[in-house]
Amino acid sequence: xxxxxxxxxxxxxxxxxxxxxxxxxVTIVDQNADQFKRLGPGFRGxxxxxxxxxxxxxxxxxxxxxxxxxxxxxxxxxxxxxxQMAKHLFHVPTVIARLYDPIxxxxxxxxxxxTFCPTTLGxxxxxxxxxxxGASAARARR
Numbered sequence: 001x002x003x004x005x006x007x008x009x010x011x012x013x014x015x016x017x018x019x020x021x022x023x024x025x026v027t028i029v030d031q032n033a034d035q036f037k038r039l040g041p042g043f044r045g046x047x048x049x050x051x052x053x054x055x056x057x058x059x060x061x062x063x064x065x066x067x068x069x070x071x072x073x074x075x076x077x078x079x080x081x082x083x084q085m086a087k088h089l090f091h092v093p094t095v096i097a098r099l100y101d102p103i104x105x106x107x108x109x110x111x112x113x114x115t116f117c118p119t120t121l122g123x124x125x126x127x128x129x130x131x132x133x134g135a136s137a138a139r140a141r142r
Contacts, residue, residue: 008039046062
């Protein structure tokens with residue numbers, strides 16, 4: 001599978017390494033060349049310096065042949081915009097955008113954009129752990 005990832009921070013670089021290890025053709029784009037150090041020496045994919053909002057950068061990354069696109073930058077606006085470009089302009093079959101703001105995440109999901117919200121997921125995990133710990137504590141008090 002050919003995958004383009006925007007953002008080589010902690011999430012993007014980890015995703016790129018995982019997909020690369022599975023044998024996928026991965027291109028990761030970031031504006032800051034220093035971020036590519038996160039990929040490590042074993043990364044066999046392509047690291048491309050550029051602005052993901054720029055159509056030419058996305059074309060150089062292979063977006064026109066991509067099977068999937070993941071927007072993982074720290075900026076919700078950038079992720080929304082590039083995900084919409086990948087989906088509607090370049091017709092990438094699978095497009096996912098990371099959004100920190102749960103309200104935006106829900107809005108764009110309703111509008112047909114596949115999203116991933118670490119804020120909501122993290123809160124859900126914490127709630128589950130608190131409920132489990134609370135139930136254990138309640139049983140222990142009896």
